[in-house]
Amino acid sequence: MSRRFVVLLGAAIAAIPVTGLTSAAVAQDAPVIALSNSFYGNTWRRQMVDAFTEQAEAAKAEGLIADYVVLNGDGSVAQQNAQLAELVLRGVDAIAINAASETALNGIVKQACDAGIKVIAFDSLVTEPCAWKVGFDFTEYKTAQAEATLDLIGDAGNVIVVRGVAGSGPDEQMYAAQMAVLAQHPEVKVVAEVIGQATASEAQQAIANILPSLPQVDAVLAQGGSDDYGIAQAFEQYGGPYAEKMPVIEGGGSSDFVLWWAGKAADGYKTTSMNTTPGIGGAAFWLAYEITQGAQPPMEMTMPVAVVEDENLATFAEGLEPGFIISPSYDRAWVQANLLNAQ
DSSP: OOEEEEEEETTEEEEEEEOOOSSSOOOTTOOEEEEEESBOOSHHHHHHHHHHHHHHHHHHHTTSOSEEEEEEOBSOHHHHHHHHHHHHHHTOSEEEEEOSOSSTTHHHHHHHHHTTOEEEEESSOOOOTTSEEEEOOHHHHHHHHHHHHHHHTTTOEEEEEEEOSTTOHHHHHHHHHHHHHHHTOTTEEEEEEEEOTTOHHHHHHHHHHHGGGSOOOOEEEOOOTTHHHHHHHHHHHHOGGGGTOOOEEOBOSBHHHHHHHHHHHTTTOOOOEEEEOTTHHHHHHHHHHHHHTTOOOOSEEEOOEEEEOTTTHHHHHTTOOSSSBOOOOOOHHHHHHHTTTOO
């Protein structure tokens, strides 16, 4: 017996054969669980999809699911709407959705719910009431990080704000939190805002384009997803006053940035790193599975964030490999203990 794991990246479709199960027989009523991911263009999202896939493969090997489907979009609402409509027609049992918009997908999400499909929105959420929601408290952690960053510059100076994935719910929430903190610090001046798409290359280019026209920058408020390392590279390549004193750059959990920071720490460089964890993809898979099996978790759940500070920087940096976002893995046992029993 052979099954197929289907991956959609943008408009391209690739069907990859997967060998039949060997460790366990598939239960007769085993569900098909889908991932609808609106955007695949940064390290965080790719790692999130890998986390979902890893846990889905484990479940499939145990015979817990019949199959799984991964759909990756180009960041547009139109494409994700079309992909979700396809999943509804195919009659999957559950859809874990990382949404392109909090509101624009509500119609198709309601159609899925009405068709008996369990919908679990995660990370970038939807507002449709029928969907379970598991996300991060972007407002809380970005408020704390912005306050810590401004404290490091004495609550005065020039800052750049680097926004994330344009149009996404997390970007809007993090930006609002940063603006609220800045409003409480009149001696801090925002000298530029750019869009970094939570991507190292995009953020690096955006910062490099504006640095020649700016006064000296004391701090950068960012959003994560590997933008942190791109920002650091832009300042290093620009040189000038930053060859002697780098601005305080908010870390977003990329291993490249943490390693860069660790190298600067000996010279007294200080910052913080806080990030949402792409391992949520695995948690979303198991949450979807448990709901298809009759579990009734709270309709709204919150995931933890990863925090790197001066005190634990050396521990995190030791043996760290470049090219990924700091994140634990979330397996079935973790979901059962921390989400199904959440209050």
